[in-house]
Amino acid sequence: MLAMAELTNEFSWSRSRDSTFQECRRQYYYRYYGSWGGWSAEADPAVRRLYILKQLSSRQQWAGRVVHDAIELALHGLRDGRAIPVEPFIRDVIEGMRGDWRSSKAGRYRELPKTAALFEHEYNVDIKKEAWQAISNNVAACLRNFFRLPLLATIRRTAPEHWSIEHWSKMFDFEGTQVWIAPDFGFWTEDGRLALVDWKTGGGAPGGASFQLGCYALYAADLLKVPPKQVDLLEVNLREPVVTAITWDDDRLEEIREQLRLSIRAMKAYLADPEANVAMESNFELTEDLRLCRWCNFRAVCRPELA
Ligand code: SF4
Numbered sequence: 001m002l003a004m005a006e007l008t009n010e011f012s013w014s015r016s017r018d019s020t021f022q023e024c025r026r027q028y029y030y031r032y033y034g035s036w037g038g039w040s041a042e043a044d045p046a047v048r049r050l051y052i053l054k055q056l057s058s059r060q061q062w063a064g065r066v067v068h069d070a071i072e073l074a075l076h077g078l079r080d081g082r083a084i085p086v087e088p089f090i091r092d093v094i095e096g097m098r099g100d101w102r103s104s105k106a107g108r109y110r111e112l113p114k115t116a117a118l119f120e121h122e123y124n125v126d127i128k129k130e131a132w133q134a135i136s137n138n139v140a141a142c143l144r145n146f147f148r149l150p151l152l153a154t155i156r157r158t159a160p161e162h163w164s165i166e167h168w169s170k171m172f173d174f175e176g177t178q179v180w181i182a183p184d185f186g187f188w189t190e191d192g193r194l195a196l197v198d199w200k201t202g203g204g205a206p207g208g209a210s211f212q213l214g215c216y217a218l219y220a221a222d223l224l225k226v227p228p229k230q231v232d233l234l235e236v237n238l239r240e241p242v243v244t245a246i247t248w249d250d251d252r253l254e255e256i257r258e259q260l261r262l263s264i265r266a267m268k269a270y271l272a273d274p275e276a277n278v279a280m281e282s283n284f285e286l287t288e289d290l291r292l293c294r295w296c297n298f299r300a301v302c303r304p305e306l307a
Pocket residue numbers: 024025026027028285286287292293294296297298299302303
């Protein structure tokens with residue numbers, strides 16, 4: 001195995017990388033270049049600082065991740081034939097959140113950046129107790145809805161050895177670039193179709209994430225060799241809960257390919273050395289939209305005057 005120090009920062013594409021790039025070039029630089037190597041406590045303090053800031057999540061992002069992780073855990077249990085008592089399961093999840101909250105509040109993440117790190121704690125955002133309570137209520141509601149979904153009953157009628165939880169690759173080669181695209185869950189329906197599922201915990205119109213779903217169609221086509229006409233893309237809004245099914249076709253798949261190509265090309269055009277994936281900070285401009293800075297993880301380093 002390679003030692004950490006021998007890792008090289010190789011260019012790869014992901015949906016979140018694309019959104020960061022669209023939002024603010026400097027933020028993109030910090031996230032994918034400036035913080036590189038900061039996992040080591042011995043890293044240059046400026047790099048280490050960026051790395052720690054990079055780990056911060058807003059309370060909503062945190063809640064979303066908690067729900068995703070809990071669903072993954074539940075599906076593992078169901079796959080192994082275990083019964084999951086819903087309320088005790090949810091109680092454990094909420095208990096875990098309390099532990100994470102306390103750890104973040106105490107700033108443990110500054111020593112151990114992979115532990116819970118909330119933006120609100122790092123930046124002393126005053127959040128009322130009720131607002132934190134609303135976050136955990138939302139997590140509990142999403143999980144309760146998950147267990148009641150007719151879709152879950154449908155999934156459970158299919159063969160678990162064909163479920164994808166983590167054993168389908170999340171990365172594949174797209175025209176020479178590694179792309180990270182993977183649905184949250186996938187299974188083969190009883191009538192032989194491939195269903196790819198995206199769990200959503202926030203608001204937003206159904207189908208709003210169509211680029212993301214299109215990327216899943218690409219994932220199905222290029223990695224699993226399943227053509228769009230045989231794929232159902234399911235966006236599950238766990239808050240309502242509402243399941244929106246979307247189908248894709250070859251023409252729209254080509255549009256996704258083109259969008260991906262453009263995105264990769266735009267990112268590479270910013271590099272000092274695209275071959276070696278080397279970036280220079282000064283090439284990455286700061287956004288002019290200060291509203292984005294307010295909620296940016298890197299504000300303390302980039303625009304400390306906004307504190
Ligand atoms: S503080 Fe503003 S300009 Fe700086 S990285 Fe964040 S969003 Fe970009």
